[in-house]
Amino acid sequence: MKKLISTFILFITFYSNEFANKMIRVAQEMEYVNDWKDALEHAKDTYVPIGKQSEEITKLLEQSLKFIEDRDLITITEMAKES
Structure with a gap:
């Protein structure tokens, strides 16, 4: 059971880092440098009502x-x- 939990934690950690890297990459493409939170807010605010x-x-x-x-x-x- 401990091995399963350790594997699960490694899995979550890896994909969390991968997600964070993708968010930073997209933020840079949107010219928000490394501020992915501002880029996300900008994207949320630019929808068509x-x-x-x-x-x-x-x-x-x-x-x-x-x-x-x-x-x-x-x-x-x-x-x-x-x-």
């Missing part, structure tokens, strides 16, 4: 279409734009 997701998706779609059309990347038919 309930009921506004459809509007946000429509806005992103329009921005994407404009980007593609401005650069003449592909031809998008009117039927595709309407659907």
Whole structure:
């Protein structure tokens, strides 16, 4: 039983450290240096409010279409734009 508990503690310790390292890496990517707690708070505060997701998706779609059309990347038919 002691061996099982020791193994479990090692397992938890390893994955806790792995999780902490990933949080720091993501914080750095978000330009929060090593402050993963501030990065997490920032991520929690940047959500789209309930009921506004459809509007946000429509806005992103329009921005994407404009980007593609401005650069003449592909031809998008009117039927595709309407659907």
